[in-house]
Amino acid sequence: MVHNGEINTIRGNVDKMLAREEKMESEELKNEISKVLPVVDDSGSDSAMMDNVLEFLIMSGMPMALAVMILIPEPWINDKSMSQKKKDFYQYYATMMEPWDGPAAIVFSDGDQLGAVLDRNGLRPSRYIITSDDRMILTSEMGTLDIDPSIIVKKERLRPGRMLLVDTVKGRVIDDEELKGYYAARQPYGEWLDSNMVQLRDLKIPNVRVPEFTREEMLRLMKNFGYTFEQLRSIVLPMAKTGTEPTAAMGHDTPLAVLSKQHQPLFSYFKQRFAQVTNPPIDSIREEIVTSTNLYIGCAGNILKDTPENCKILRINDPILTDTDLLKIRNMNIEGFKVATVPITYYRSTSLNKAIDRLFIDVDRAHHNGANIIILSDRGVDENRIAIPSLLAVSALNHHLVVTKQRTSMSVILETGEPREVHHFATLLGFGASAVNPYLAHEGIKYLVSSHMLDKDPYAAIDDYNKAVLNGIVKIAAKMGISTIQSYISSKIFEAIGLDKDLVDKYFPGTVSRIEGISLKDIEDDIESWHATAFDPLGLGVDLTLDSVGAHKERSGKEEHLYNPLTIHNAAGSNKNRKL
Secondary structure, eight states: OEEEEOOTTHHHHHHHHHHGGGTOOOTTTGGGGGGGOSSOOTTSOHHHHHHHHHHHHHHTTOOHHHHHHHHSOOOOTTOTTSOHHHHHHHHHHHTTOOOOOSSEEEEEEOSSEEEEEEOTTOOSOOEEEEETTSOEEEESSTTSSOOOGGGEEEEEEOOTTOEEEEETTTTEEEOHHHHHHHHHTSSOHHHHHHHHOEEGGGSOOOSOOOOOOOHHHHHHHHHHTTOOHHHIIIIIHHHHHHSSOOOOOSOOOSOOGGGOSSOOOGGGGEEEOOOOTTSOOOOTTTTGGGOBOOEEESOOOOTTSOOGGGGOOEEESOSBOOHHHHHHHHTOOOTTOOEEEEEOEEETTSOHHHHHHHHHHHHHHHHHTTOOEEEEEOTTOOSSEEEOOHHHHHHHHHHHHHHTTOGGGOEEEEEESOOOSHHHHHHHHHTTOSEEEEHHHHHHHHHHHHTTSSOSOHHHHHHHHHHHHHHHHHHHHHHTTOOBHHHHTTOOOEEEEEEOHHHHHHHSTTOEEEEEEEOHHHHHHHHHHHHHHHSOTTSOOOOOOOOOOOSSSOOTTSSOOSSOHHHHHHHHHHHHHHHO
8 A cells, every 4th residue: 555645543543443353353364363463553654554454454355445445435424416325335334434534645456456545635636647558647746757648548637535446457447436336236235224323313302301400509510620700701602602613812822731820621731733734734614525523322343244233323413412412322222222321420538540440440340231332421529529530531441442442342422511612522532532411511501591691592502502612623623634523533633731741651642742741640639629619628618609710811810921911011111211
């Protein structure tokens, strides 16, 4: 395989591929599959690791062209001109394999066949000519070779998501339509999907009440999770009102989280990397046809064997769940699915390190009992119980499941009161959560409506907030050249700034970290400090008013700003003296 470009989701792709090793069975390899494991040598480049996977699939009996279609599918979800049979084909394999997403042009060969495929965005030029003397020449740039124009029979370009295959044995060129039409007709994929796939929208709402909070309970939890009045007023409210993420100035002049004197959520210690030079970002608004937010929840099937059972999966349209959505999932009573709720809270007398170890045990036990959908929940915080930071819980568990080869055997949904900004959701998905239910942010929106700070139906406001979060995540992924949320999950496209090396290596492995800082004990101190502002251990009353910490606007005695009144005063004085 020859690869021009980058696979931006490579870290997540590799982790999931390694986790699949426990479930993959092949008639070709039978009992010999252990001899070719691990599938991927993760010390190689993105090209080398993708080549590892492609070679393994071919060794397992999969036709080369089919293997490439699975790894780099064309954008099928929003393509209204594509046949339903081909869409069914792509969706069947999407339940088992996420796209290897990124701007890429791939040339592949098994000695008898030679092919090329372009990624769904078509950001790598691939032009080809066929000559009268039976030659095909494909290059990224025309003019690479000096070809006599008189012998050129056909001149064309490879289009986004399309494949070109030359069969040297049969002596013919197989175009994209013929090739994919053949594989789409091999099995009744549409019937398999109709019989086995479950749609979230089709699940019945159970006769169970959605949990609610009093105003005092809501504010107490907000204090516990570090909410500020600014976040509620300047971020959550505009998103719920307009359905879009509020625009802020690029000149953010507050300190990095590790240098701040204020307690900062763990999310703030991670910065999203972005595409530069060779892997350009995507215009997610104008190129909506290539974007997909669909996700598949449950146990992934055996990709090496075509069976109807492979698509026994739950499909959701986007990863931001309402309380009702989660209620429907939690109360599923469908054969092939078992849902277990695992708390990510722990007693104050327990260390955070031991709480995480306990989480692993609880999830392993749930999986042993047949659960293939795990809901991590931080509901239940009280004066005695503290919540593990949701990002830490998700990333630590994701790594544990990769190591134990269980990552593709279950999906992890997060029920949490902690996230409220788009960046929070992006990090949670990027480090392993399949979906997130931000119940406290939704409760905050209801409070804004009931207090007349937001003149809107509460459920419409929550839907618009979720829409704003989703659009924000799509925009963030697009900055890295990623088009599908399915591939973005577990991609770990973040850089840690200000976290201890041991902490990163243990709970965020594979994450770039050039500047060290706080340890697990410091994180524990932060969450205990927030907990103490919400729950007084002596039983005395606490002030439940949300603080205004001055993150966006200068506040005396609060967050420091580079450009503060003193800075401006000194600058004005300096200019005055210069004039004199």
